[in-house]
Amino acid sequence: MTAPATTATSTAADTTATATADTAASTAPSGPEALYVYGIAPEGVSAPGSAGVGGAPVRLLTESGLCAAVSSAPLRIRPRRRDLLAHQAVLDELAAQGPLLPMRFAVLSPRQDTLLSQLRADATHLTRQLDDVRGCVELNVKGTVVPGHFAELVRRDDSLRNLALRTRRRPDYEANVRLGEAIAHGVRREARRAARELLDHLAPFAVRTVQGPTDDEQVLSASFLLRAADERRFRQAVEDWAGTRGDRLALSVTGPLPCYSFVDPRPAPAGR
Template sequence: MTAPATATTTTAPPKALYVYGITPAGVRAPRSLGVDGAPVRLLTGSGLCAAVSAAPARLRPRRRDLLAHQAVLDELAAQGPLLPMRFAVLSPRTDVLLSQLRSDSAHLTRQLDDVRGCVEFNVKGAVVPGHFAELVRRDESLRDLALRTRRRPDYEANVRLGEVLARGVRREARRAARDVLDRLTPLAVRTVQGPTDDECVLSASFLLRSTDERRFRQAVEARALEYGDRLALSVTGPLPCYSFVDPSPAPAGR
């Protein structure tokens, strides 16, 4: 398998395979058509199955192909553990992919065991703008600055006050995000943190037992109520376990 393409358009080599995911052997081939309307088939080797279709000559992230990719994964995930590939993962030939299944079978089987009975949820937290009144009430230095600016308003003073308030709002949102992460992490089998910035101060993926989904959603809702004045939480899932899959074994010695 090769890494997903980062370019807008990918030209696949002749007879290349588009790879959707890897499952234990014995699953049924998805009925859904794959990317570019191609039928999906299963390649089986070493107790594993790779769901593949013929790669289109030109591969673009069109909405219909993204939805087709997801539909195939949904059918596979409904049958058991799945190592999902992200959109646009290709293998150059059938024999290459079967060889990889053989050589990596122990690693891939462990990965499947790790996600068995699990789903992924992603939680993001965005800064809520305008969380000023409470901030000023609790911070004496901010109260003093706001009072001085009100008494002697000018452009620079207003800009300075705005910058200080914005930093304070982000600081409060980050503090809330840390608490949310601390509260949710014990509910998950594993947690992976994603990139954040000044606006999105929380991004984390959680590997959950399917039986814990309701409890997890309730915990997110409780935190959203607790911190809704400073942190806007959103949750996406259940998803295939993209963030918890490593299709390639670590090099020897690591």
């Protein structure tokens, strides 16, 4: 049975990738409040109308041709659902206006002058990154093992077929365990192979690709930086692939997202 690819709406809970001003953002604030930093965009964007984390209004700080979207925030922020959604809503508004370097949830800067100084110091690096993601979106593709694939696998794999025949002739607990483990291993092996095939199939559509962590069940997690104009073709490629090999790998596509996975946190040291 074919498992079609599905599309999920992005939420802030899915986007824990990178910050672009960690030096300023990771300093412990000294006052009762700090600046919550949502992301960095080119100068000239409009301030988001959506309320920020904790319901605070979002404003823009401008320096060196860049602006940082910020709001006031307490020193400690718990990841409540409404705040995760507020974080994402602000980023969605900014991303709709052009290139954006998004921050992860709960990135704080101690003071306004500290953040402006960081923007000034890293202006060249940040501007280059904004140019790199201009006109792009991020889509994430995940693939999980389809357990029901074992029947076809046993028919095609001589060693598994022979093990199944021996177990049928002399059934006992240990033989059944060995057969079950061998089938599970084979199913995961086939799913991982399918994941590699899919990555090779999708890579030509993307500007860049970043692979995320996987495990025995989720054998594929990859983020793709796409030109916005290529998103439809990319989604169709996923659907077409799932239509022929979805019995091995159940796919989901999340996005479009701000380009979290394709932002470098800070400039490389001189001489590198």
